[in-house]
Structures are given as C-alpha cells and as structure tokens.
Amino acid sequence: MKERERERTVFGRFRTIQSAMMLSFSILVVIAVLIFLLIALNFTRKTIYENSINYTSQIISQVNYDIDSYIEYMENISWVIANSSDVPRYLFDEKQTNEEREEEKERILSQFDTIMESRQDIYNVAAVANNGRAIVSNGNEELNEFVDIRNQSWYQAALTSKRGIAVSSSHVQNAIMSSYKWVITLSRALENNQTGEREGVFFIDLNYSAISDLCNNNSIGRRGYIFILDENGNLIYHPKQQLIYGGLKEEKIDQVMECKEEYLITDEGDESKLYTMSKSNKTGWTVVGTAYISELMRNNRQAQMLYFLAAAVILLGVILISSFISREITKPIRRLRDSMSMVERGNFEKANVDVTTNNEIGSLSKSFNVMTEKIHALMEQNVYEQKQKRKSELRALQAQINPHFLYNTLDSIIWMSEAGKNDEVVLMTSALARLFRQIISNDKERIRIAEEMEYVRSYLTIQKMRYQDKLEYSIDVDERILDVKIIKFVLQPLVENAIYHGLKYKESKGNLDIRGYRKGSRICLTVADDGAGMDEEELRHIFDEKQKIHKSNGVGVPNVQKRIQLYYGAEYGISYISRKGEGTVATVTIPFDGGANDEG
Numbered sequence: 233m234k235e236r237e238r239e240r241t242v243f244g245r246f247r248t249i250q251s252a253m254m255l256s257f258s259i260l261v262v263i264a265v266l267i268f269l270l271i272a273l274n275f276t277r278k279t280i281y282e283n284s285i286n287y288t289s290q291i292i293s294q295v296n297y298d299i300d301s302y303i304e305y306m307e308n309i310s311w312v313i314a315n316s317s318d319v320p321r322y323l324f325d326e327k328q329t330n331e332e333r334e335e336e337k338e339r340i341l342s343q344f345d346t347i348m349e350s351r352q353d354i355y356n357v358a359a360v361a362n363n364g365r366a367i368v369s370n371g372n373e374e375l376n377e378f379v380d381i382r383n384q385s386w387y388q389a390a391l392t393s394k395r396g397i398a399v400s401s402s403h404v405q406n407a408i409m410s411s412y413k414w415v416i417t418l419s420r421a422l423e424n425n426q427t428g429e430r431e432g433v434f435f436i437d438l439n440y441s442a443i444s445d446l447c448n449n450n451s452i453g454r455r456g457y458i459f460i461l462d463e464n465g466n467l468i469y470h471p472k473q474q475l476i477y478g479g480l481k482e483e484k485i486d487q488v489m490e491c492k493e494e495y496l497i498t499d500e501g502d503e504s505k506l507y508t509m510s511k512s513n514k515t516g517w518t519v520v521g522t523a524y525i526s527e528l529m530r531n532n533r534q535a536q537m538l539y540f541l542a543a544a545v546i547l548l549g550v551i552l553i554s555s556f557i558s559r560e561i562t563k564p565i566r567r568l569r570d571s572m573s574m575v576e577r578g579n580f581e582k583a584n585v586d587v588t589t590n591n592e593i594g595s596l597s598k599s600f601n602v603m604t605e606k607i608h609a610l611m612e613q614n615v616y617e618q619k620q621k622r623k624s625e626l627r628a629l630q631a632q633i634n635p636h637f638l639y640n641t642l643d644s645i646i647w648m649s650e651a652g653k654n655d656e657v658v659l660m661t662s663a664l665a666r667l668f669r670q671i672i673s674n675d676k677e678r679i680r681i682a683e684e685m686e687y688v689r690s691y692l693t694i695q696k697m698r699y700q701d702k703l704e705y706s707i708d709v710d711e712r713i714l715d716v717k718i719i720k721f722v723l724q725p726l727v728e729n730a731i732y733h734g735l736k737y738k739e740s741k742g743n744l745d746i747r748g749y750r751k752g753s754r755i756c757l758t759v760a761d762d763g764a765g766m767d768e769e770e771l772r773h774i775f776d777e778k779q780k781i782h783k784s785n786g787v788g789v790p791n792v793q794k795r796i797q798l799y800y801g802a803e804y805g806i807s808y809i810s811r812k813g814e815g816t817v818a819t820v821t822i823p824f825d826g827g828a829n830d831e832g
Contacts, residue, residue, distance in 0.1 A: 269543045273536060277529075281506070284528050285495045288508035288521040291450045295458055296510045296519045298446045303399060303418065303515055306436055309347060310397070310420040313359070314434045316343070323361040323432050324424040341371045353442035355415055356408055359422065360387070361432035374409045381407045390419035390433045397421070399515050401466040402473070405437050415439060416468060443469045456523040463516040465489045488520055502526055564593040568600060575604055644698050656697060663693040678826070681748060681755075682714040688723045688746065695731055702741055703731065709748035713755050717826040719799055725792050726759040726806070726818045734763025734816055754804075754821050762815040771808055796822065 313319055321328065322336040344357045348369065358368040358375075362382060366375050381387055384407060389398035400417040415437035422432035447458040447469060460468035465485050467473055475481040484498055488507055496507040504525040511518045564585075571585045584604070585597040641664055648656045667690040685707060696703050727744065735742030745760045766774070775790045789806065796805045800822055810816035 265546050266543055269539050273539055276535065280528055281497075284506055284523055285508055288452055288456075288506070288523055289494065289510065291452060292458060292508055292510040292519045292521040295446055295450055295521075296512050296517075299443065299460070299517065299519065300512055300514045302442055302446065306418050306438065307397060307420070310418060310434055310436060313343060313347075313357075314420045314422055318343075319359050319367075319434065320422060320425050322367065323359060323363070323365045323422065324426060337367060337371070340367055344369055347436075353439050354436055355413055355439050356405065356411070356435075356437035358408070359432065359434045361422065363431070365432075368408060373411065376407055376409045379406055386417040386419045386435065387433050390421045390435070391430050393421075396423075396430065399517075401462040401464075401468050402440075413437070413439070416443070440469060444471075447471070452521050452523050453527045455527055456521065458519060458521050459483070461485065461489070461518045461520065463518075468517055488518070497525070564589050564597060568593065568597055571600065571604070575607070641694055641698065660694060660697045663690050663697075666690045667694065676720070678717040678719050680714065681709065681716050681718050681757075684718055684720065684723055685709055685714075685746075685748070687720075688727055691724055691727065692744070699731075699736075702738070703735060703744065704741055705744040705746070707746045709746075709757075710750060713748055713750055713824075716755060716822075716824065718755075718757075718822055719795060722792055722796065722820055723757060723759065725789060726820070729789060730759055730761040730763065730816065730818070734761040734765070736763075738763050750824060753824050755824055757820040757822075758817055760815065760817040765812045765814050765816055766808070766810040767812045771810060774808055775806075796820065 318336050318339050322333060322340060328336065340359070344367075347357055348354050356369055356373070358366060358373075360366040360375065360381055366381075368375065375381060386398060386400040386403075389400070390396060397418070397420045400419070402414055402416055404412050405415045405417065406412055417435050417437050419433050419435040421430040422434055423429065424431040443460065447460070448471070450458065452458065457471050459470040459473075462468055465488075467476065467485075470476055470483070472481050476483060484496070484505075484507065487496055487498065488509060491507075491509065494509055496509070498505050498507070506523045506525060506528065508521040508523075509518050510521075567588075568585050584601050587594050587597045587601075589597075641660065645657055645660055645664075648660070667687065689707060692703075692705050692707075696705065723746070727746070730744055731742075735744065743762050745758075747756075747758045747760070749756055775793050793806050804821050804823065807819050807821070808816060809819075
C-alpha cells in the first residue's frame with residue numbers, strides 16, 4: 233500500500249490522547265466562572281433577603297418601641313385617674329352627699345376634659361363600676377342601656393389580669409350610647425378602697441390615628457406596609473383593615489402566628505411577600521412588616537443583568553474555544569469513524585485512514601488500515617471461492633440428470649423405432665438432443681426466463697411422448713419477463729415432481745399448467761397440477777432433506793429452495809399450496825431485477 237503523506241493536526245504532536253485531553257480540560261476553568269456567577273447570584277439574592285430582613289426588623293422594632301411607649305403613656309394616664317381619690321370615692325362611696333358627689337363629678341370631668349383636649353387620638357374616657365355608677369367623657373354621654381358593659385371582653389380582661397390592665401384588639405365600641413366607632417380600648421381595674429376588691433374599670437378608647445401614624449411614618453419600600461396583631465391573631469391595626477373584614481383582601485395571618493422564626497417568605501408568584509415580625513413583651517402584640525419580594529429584587533436586577541451579560545460573553549468564548557479544541561482533538565477519530573462506515577458499506581478501496589498523529593488514535597488507525605486490507609483480501613478470496621463453489625455445484629447439478637429418465641427415454645425411442653413410428657422417434661430424439669445441448673453447452677449460472685422455459689418445454693415434450701394420453705400441459709409466460717434472468721434448473725425439478733408424484737398414478741389424464749407473471753417488484757413462476765396432492769404433514773416436511781425423492785433428477789426441491797434463497801435472499805423461494813386428491817401449486821418468487829449479481 234502506498235504510504236500517504238502525513239498531515240499533522242494541532243494535537244497530533246502529543247504522544248497520548250490523555251495529554252491532549254488534559255489541555256482541553258484546562259479550558260473548563262472558564263466554565264467555573266459560570267458556576268461562580270450562579271453562586272454570586274444566589275449569594276446576592278440571599279444578601280438582599282438578609283438586608284431586607286434586618287432593615288425591616290429595625291423598622292418594626294422601632295414601631296414596636298413607639299407603640300409600647302404610646303401604650304405606656306396611656307397607661308400612665310389611666311394610672312393617674314385610677315389612683316386619684318376622686319374616681320374611687322365617686323364610684324364606691326355610699327356615704328357621700330349629693331352635693332359632694334356633684335363636686336367630685338366636676339373635678340373628674342375636668343380631668344377627663346384635660347385628657348381629651350390634649351390628645352386628639354382619644355375618643356372616650358370613662359369610669360364604670362359594677363354597682364352601675366359611671367362617668368363618661370364630658371358628662372353628656374351615657375352608657376348604652378342595652379349593653380351590659382360588665383360582660384365586655386376588655387372589661388373582664390382588666391378585672392382578671394395580673395396587672396389589672398388590659399389592651400384590647402380593634403373593635404366597635406358599643407358601650408357608649410349613639411357612638412359606634414372602631415377603637416382600641418385600654419382598660420384598668422378600679423379598686424374599691426372599702427372592700428379592697430376590683431369592682432370597676434377605667435377605660436380609654438383610642439382611635440387609629442396615633443397607631444396609624446406610628447406605622448405609616450415608617451416606610452417599607454413603595455408598596456410595603458405594617459400591621460399589628462394581638463396575642464390571638466386578631467387585627468389591631470391594618471392599613472386595609474376594612475378590605476380584609478370585607479373579604480376583598482387576604483393576609484397570611486395564620487402562617488405569621490405559627491412561624492417560629494422572625495421572618496416568613498410566602499410563595500405567591502408576583503405577589504410573594506416577606507413578613508418580618510416583632511412581638512412586644514409589654515402588650516403581647518406582634519408588629520408585622522410586609523415587603524413585596526418583587527420590589528426587593530428590583531434594585532438588584534441591574535446587577536443581575538451585568539452578571540448575565542458577563543456570563544454570556546464568557547460562555548460564548550468558551551464555546552468557540554471548546555469547539556475548536558474538540559474539533560482538532562477528534563479529527564482523527566472522525567476520520568476513523570468515516571472509514572469504518574465505508575467498511576460497513578463494503579467499500580474497502582477508499583477505507584484507508586490518513587494517519588496524522590503519533591498517539592493512541594494514530595496507532596489504532598494504523599492497525600485499522602492493516603485490518604481492513606486483510607479483511608478485504610479475505611473477502612475477495614471468499615467471493616472467488618464461493619463463485620467457484622457455485623459453478624462447481626452447477627456443473628454437478630448439470631451432471632445429475634437421472635439415468636433412469638435417460639434409460640426410459642432411449643427405451644421409448646427403440647420401441648417406437650421397432651414399431652415403425654419414425655416421426656415420433658425423430659421428434660423425441662430431437663427433444664432429447666436439444667435438452668442435453670441446453671444442459672451441457674450453457675455453463676452460465678443464470679439464464680433468461682425464456683431459456684429456462686425452453687428447457688422445460690423440451691423436457692415436457694419428451695415426457696408427453698412417454699406418457700402418451702396421460703399428460704397434458706400448457707405454458708403461459710408474460711412476455712415482459714422473458715428477458716429477466718433466473719438461476720438455471722429451477723422449474724425442471726418442480727415439473728418432474730409434479731409428474732412423478734402428482735400425475736403419474738392418476739387414472740385419468742393429468743393436466744400441468746406453467747405460468748409466469750410479474751407481481752409488484754417480484755416475478756412469480758407457478759407449476760400447477762391436478763394430481764394426487766399432499767396433506768398438511770407432507771407440506772410441513774416438503775423442504776426436509778430426508779424427503780428427497782429418489783426418482784427425481786437429484787436436484788430436489790430442498791436443493792432448489794436453498795439455491796434460490798442463497799442467491800436472492802431469504803424472502804424469496806418456493807411456496808406450496810396443496811389439497812389431498814385435488815392437486816398442488818408450487819410458486820417460485822424472485823426479484824424483478826433478477827438479482828444484483830449479474831454474472832451473465
């Protein structure tokens with residue numbers, strides 16, 4: 233084999249593929265940048281969350297402190313009123329005269345006026361005793377006669393609490409006649425100095441203005457807000473409280489109350505929120521700061537875009553470099569693959585691989601070239617031997633004309649000659665000579681269907697003269713298939729079997745029909761007789777070697793079947809249809825193109 237000029241590749245100078253691959257793997261360092269970017273993005277996101285939590289925590293802690301200070305201030309007011317001598321005497325002293333009671337009332341109302349004038353966030357100031365005595369605001373208001381104030385939750389809470397003071401959740405205050413306002417009630421128990429028992433309550437109704445100002449003065453982003461819950465999860469304050477009570481807005485209050493951490497993140501798509509909680513030890517209230525995740529992430533989008541842009545540029549560079557490197561490394565492998573594909577298709581002439589490297593692939597390519605050359609040589613030798621074998625088999629088949637058939641034919645010629653039937657002698661002798669001339673003179677493996685039919689016609693001429701009135705035959709072949717080539721001696725064994733095993737022992741005249749036609753991409757040749765026929769058991773073993781009939785010409789149906797399938801493929805061959813006592817149809821199928829191997 234002529235040595236091809238070597239073409240060195242970039243990586244062909246390496247002694248091993250491992251060295252080349254190690255260099256290419258170093259490019260993966262660039263890919264690590266992508267991993268770093270992912271980590272950076274996650275870290276940035278986490279940092280934003282942490283900063284947002286810390287920022288919101290500071291805000292709500294301040295709000296919580298301000299609320300505690302505000303409530304403490306109100307508690308101090310209530311303490312001053314509750315611990316003055318005027319209110320207990322007015323409510324519990326049964327010995328006071330009316331004049332003393334009026335003077336006491338004026339002083340109390342004066343104190344109430346001072347409180348309400350100094351604080352715009354106070355709706356009502358009142359003192360109420362279990363005995364039914366009460367003094368309300370400026371003295372003009374009265375308690376609601378239809379409401380038992382002693383059963384109010386804020387009233388009972390003050391009486392039963394350890395400190396004697398309670399702060400209610402937001403509610404509608406219905407204890408005052410003709411006044412139904414949303415308030416937060418701060419209530420303090422009043423002690424009867426004479427009995428030492430808690431027998432009344434001083435309460436202040438606070439409106440939302442103070443708490444609303446405390447919450448709204450601290451901004452949590454553009455959309456964020458603050459709301460307050462009591463110990464039971466009831467709303468103390470919410471900027472959209474009316475919408476919540478009306479069912480038009482929903483807040484994750486249950487999740488907030490059940491959360492053990494100081495923050496909670498909800499998954500609500502674009503409406504996902506960050507809740508940050510701070511609980512007051514003084515009031516038991518929980519101040520909740522609410523921030524929208526989308527708003528928190530908005531300020532980070534520009535940095536993320538820069539991250540992604542840098543990652544895209546690096547990734548593009550990595551792809552280009554990796555593509556070049558991988559192409560150079562795998563070039564010898566691709567060449568070897570292409571050569572293997574050629575070998576797979578049987579194209580050995582162009583299958584040699586150009587050896588361009590000194591590494592393992594180069595060694596493999598050299599071995600592959602040597603292997604393909606040897607395989608090619610062996611295949612050519614095998615093809616030659618198979619051709620010779622087929623020709624030898626053909627010659628053997630040609631030589632296997634049944635002596636019994638020849639003996640009977642010659643005997644019939646002698647008998648007709650002695651009887652003076654010279655015309656019949658000439659006809660039979662001519663047919664026998666023509667038959668032998670076709671068999672002996674033609675050494676080709678394949679012949680035209682027209683020639684095969686002439687051979688069958690000569691054979692049938694002899695057989696008809698032998699069996700006289702016991703045999704009738706017809707041959708009908710489509711002219712369009714006469715020039716298609718077929719391997720020799722396909723039909724004669726089938727015709728012989730039809731005569732000897734189908735028609736010979738029939739009492740009446742037997743009919744033999746031979747047909748040829750095209751069916752799609754196939755050619756069908758049929759031999760049909762109306763003789764003895766076969767049962768299913770005989771059909772199943774028709775191609776068994778042990779079923780070879782000794783009176784045939786030695787070729788036999790199994791031998792013909794093997795020759796057809798060996799030459800054309802397993803999808804072609806002989807098929808039988810037969811019924812006992814009715815006859816047999818043998819069909820030979822071959823491809824219309826006559827087979828790919830044209831040997832003449």
